[in-house]
Amino acid sequence: MTAQAEIERAEETETMTVREAIRMGLREELERDEDVYLMGEDVGKFGGVLEVTSGLWEEFGDERVRDTPISEAGFIGAATGAAATGTRPVAELMFSDFMGVSMEQIMNQMAKMRYMFGGKTEMPVTVRTTEGGGMGAASQHSGTVHTWIAHFPGLKAVAPGTAAAAKGLTKAAVRSDDPVFVFENKMIYEQQGEVPTDEEFTVPLGEAAVEREGEDVTVVATQRLVGESLQTADSLADDVSVEVIDARSLYPLDTETIAESVRKTGRLVVADESPLSYGVHAEIVSRVQEEAFFSLDAPIQRIGTPDTHMPFSPPLEQEVLPDGDDVREAIELIT
Amino acid sequence: MADYTLDTEEGRREALRRMLTIREFDSTAGDYFADGEIPGFVHLYIGEEAVGVGTCAALEPDDYIASTHRGHGHCIAKGLDPKLMMAELFGKQDGYCNGKGGSMHIADVDSGMLGANGIVGAGPPLATGAALSIDYDDREQVAVGFLGDGAVAQGQVHEAINLAATWDLPAVFVVENNHYGEGTPVEEQHNVDDLSDTAGAYDIPGVTVDGMDVTAVAEAIEEARKRARDGDGPTIVEAETYRYRGHYEGDEEPYRDEDEIEKWKEQDPIDRFSELLVDRGELTEEELEELRDEIETEIKEAVEYAQDAPLPDPSEAYEDMFAEMPPEIERFASQARADGGSLGGDRR
Numbered sequence: 085m086t087a088q089a090e091i092e093r094a095e096e097t098e099t100m101t102v103r104e105a106i107r108m109g110l111r112e113e114l115e116r117d118e119d120v121y122l123m124g125e126d127v128g129k130f131g132g133v134l135e136v137t138s139g140l141w142e143e144f145g146d147e148r149v150r151d152t153p154i155s156e157a158g159f160i161g162a163a164t165g166a167a168a169t170g171t172r173p174v175a176e177l178m179f180s181d182f183m184g185v186s187m188e189q190i191m192n193q194m195a196k197m198r199y200m201f202g203g204k205t206e207m208p209v210t211v212r213t214t215e216g217g218g219m220g221a222a223s224q225h226s227g228t229v230h231t232w233i234a235h236f237p238g239l240k241a242v243a244p245g246t247a248a249a250a251k252g253l254t255k256a257a258v259r260s261d262d263p264v265f266v267f268e269n270k271m272i273y274e275q276q277g278e279v280p281t282d283e284e285f286t287v288p289l290g291e292a293a294v295e296r297e298g299e300d301v302t303v304v305a306t307q308r309l310v311g312e313s314l315q316t317a318d319s320l321a322d323d324v325s326v327e328v329i330d331a332r333s334l335y336p337l338d339t340e341t342i343a344e345s346v347r348k349t350g351r352l353v354v355a356d357e358s359p360l361s362y363g364v365h366a367e368i369v370s371r372v373q374e375e376a377f378f379s380l381d382a383p384i385q386r387i388g389t390p391d392t393h394m395p396f397s398p399p400l401e402q403e404v405l406p407d408g409d410d411v412r413e414a415i416e417l418i419t
Numbered sequence: 420m421a422d423y424t425l426d427t428e429e430g431r432r433e434a435l436r437r438m439l440t441i442r443e444f445d446s447t448a449g450d451y452f453a454d455g456e457i458p459g460f461v462h463l464y465i466g467e468e469a470v471g472v473g474t475c476a477a478l479e480p481d482d483y484i485a486s487t488h489r490g491h492g493h494c495i496a497k498g499l500d501p502k503l504m505m506a507e508l509f510g511k512q513d514g515y516c517n518g519k520g521g522s523m524h525i526a527d528v529d530s531g532m533l534g535a536n537g538i539v540g541a542g543p544p545l546a547t548g549a550a551l552s553i554d555y556d557d558r559e560q561v562a563v564g565f566l567g568d569g570a571v572a573q574g575q576v577h578e579a580i581n582l583a584a585t586w587d588l589p590a591v592f593v594v595e596n597n598h599y600g601e602g603t604p605v606e607e608q609h610n611v612d613d614l615s616d617t618a619g620a621y622d623i624p625g626v627t628v629d630g631m632d633v634t635a636v637a638e639a640i641e642e643a644r645k646r647a648r649d650g651d652g653p654t655i656v657e658a659e660t661y662r663y664r665g666h667y668e669g670d671e672e673p674y675r676d677e678d679e680i681e682k683w684k685e686q687d688p689i690d691r692f693s694e695l696l697v698d699r700g701e702l703t704e705e706e707l708e709e710l711r712d713e714i715e716t717e718i719k720e721a722v723e724y725a726q727d728a729p730l731p732d733p734s735e736a737y738e739d740m741f742a743e744m745p746p747e748i749e750r751f752a753s754q755a756r757a758d759g760g761s762l763g764g765d766r767r
Contacts, residue, residue: 121555147555150586152582153578153581153582153585155578155581155582156578157544157574157575157578157579158544158547158575158577158578158579158581158582159578159582160544161541161543161544161545161547161548161575161578161579162544162545162547162548162551162579162582163548164544164545164548165485165533165544165545165546165547165548165549165550165551165552165562166548166549166551166552166555167548168528168533168545168548168549169483169528169533169548169549169552169553169562170552170556171551171552171555171556173548173551188538188541188575189541189544189575192537192538192541193536193538193541193544193545197526197534198739198740198741199519199739199740200516200519200520200524200526200534201515201516201519201520201524201526201527201528201534201739202514202515202516202517202518202519202520202739203517203738203739204515204516204526204527204528204529205526205528206742237740238740238741240741240745260742261742262741262742290745290746335745335747336745336746336747337747339746
């Protein structure tokens with residue numbers, strides 16, 4: 085479905101930031117289902133270090149919005165055990181770089197319990213975490229690690245690029261009986277968009293959105309690069325007609341929407357901030373060559389971080405951080 | 420009411436029956452592993468029976484346990500069916516996990532058994548999580564996290580106990596000190612004499628009990644359970660016990676000598692408890708023999724059940740990853756390689 089159609093289908097929308105959209109999604113799910121609660125470092129009184137959960141503690145109290153000790157392995161493990169025993173925790177990992185601290189519980193428990201137990205448990209846990217460079221936050225607070233989770237069997241990964249997707253995917257994650265990781269790019273928390281206010285609005289896991297229709301080249305982007313690609317597409321509109329897709333869900337991935345677009349345009353640029361090697365880019369490229377190889381008129385281009393960590397000093401960070409200009413260069417190269 | 424309790428004659432006999440069942444189950448599993456009928460690894464609980472049974476005798480049927488690498492004993496103590504356990508060890512469809520878990524992962528969440536665990540120290544965070552669910556829903560249960568002496572050195576164990584302690588969750592952590600973390604003696608892994616001393620770091624009670632005495636274990640757990648239910652948070656109960664077999668079956672055990680093992684066997688938990696019951700006149704030697712025969716037959720039948728049970732269909736490999744199968748897996752599931760053929764052609 086096109087994003088425009090999704091918005092138009094909604095009876096009412098409001099303009100809000102990505103941060104507000106996520107908060108709205110969390111608030112609605114807390115109101116809807118008493119089994120749902122939030123936990124994480126400083127998510128309560130502090131309101132979340134990047135203020136996503138701000139106000140929710142005042143509204144829902146200590147039981148529903150729980151501050152944890154600084155112990156990712158402990159509280160991610162506890163969220164896993166809790167999800168297996170009848171409640172629906174939503175855990176916040178302050179920065180995705182901290183995921184390493186809790187990786188055992190993620191890889192060997194959360195991801196594997198349903199399978200190892202022959203299907204005899206549900207695992208309705210949501211993990212929200214922040215990603216991305218651009219803040220001068222340096223290597224240990226700027227990582228984009230969603231490939232780890234998208235790659236690992238038994239886990240689902242989503243990475244919204246718009247405010248509407250941010251609300252809809254957050255809600256779908258909370259409602260899912262599977263472990264779902266919501267990767268929020270912290271550079272787009274202030275980005276505004278039209279968001280359906282309907283409490284039943286969700287974005288199903290595994291559905292991409294065509295954010296802009298075009299004829300000459302397809303750009304499949306994620307997170308911050310969705311917005312950057314849309315601006316680039318606008319700036320190139322006189323010369324080339326660019327279709328921009330927000331992949332939104334990394335696993336499962338909407339192969340069909342992407343392949344269908346490439347069958348129409350014959351050209352593909354994949355733009356995702358994660359390091360380039362063995363990444364989300366590679367997976368999208370593989371699927372397109374499996375599904376639409378004979379529709380391709382030019383080599384597929386990949387935009388991402390060039391296998392470096394995110395450096396601190398602004399000129400260094402800007403050097404490695406992919407942006408709309410990189411997308412423009414890639415489009416120009418193949419059209 | 421608990422399934423069995425050491426407070427009644429009937430309950431004590433049931434505790435003895437479960438300890439004997441664990442011993443017979445595990446020695447039989449060891450034999451079939453040696454014969455090559457059981458694939459993978461097996462880690463036996465022989466010698467430690469009083470800990471699992473003493474703990475579960477003090478629990479209610481719907482309490483949760485999160486187990487360890489050495490989980491068969493916990494399963495039997497919790498009341499799981501040896502037939503379905505053996506079928507799981509044999510990799511059969513009828514096993515507790517449909518052949519997907521094996522010895523290291525037997526689980527039955529409906530029975531409150533949150534899984535044996537292949538990762539040392541991974542169970543306590545899950546127990547803390549189960550205790551969180553209990554607390555959140557105001558249920559009348561507790562969650563027990565079993566861990567070995569080796570796991571006490573794991574970071575996630577500390578985090579789990581700290582979280583349960585700071586949130587006063589209804590959890591109990593049972594350290595089974597069998598004196599070896601895989602092949603390394605406990606003294607070489609920790610600086611404290613008693614592993615329960617670590618409780619001081621969380622400002623919770625820590626007790627060390629004779630883990631070869633089922634009554635002593637049950638009494639300590641009963642108190643810890645009461646404390647947890649009263650909202651006063653977790654307790655660490657260290658049970659000093661001993662692993663008669665190697666870390667895994669086939670372990671040549673260069674790290675210890677036979678004398679040490681024999682010395683511990685003088686304290687055998689099953690002999691001690693059965694002698695106690697005979698001395699008290701609650702059980703005759705004949706009845707004990709009958710009980711042993713009965714259990715031998717039960718485990719024999721469990722093996723026959725496991726041997727006769729069907730292997731899983733290869734297509735089952737694609738099931739149980741998620742609540743619903745995603746297209747990424749479905750494309751393989753539709754062409755399960757039962758015929759040994761390769762995939763190919765248009766897969767999506």
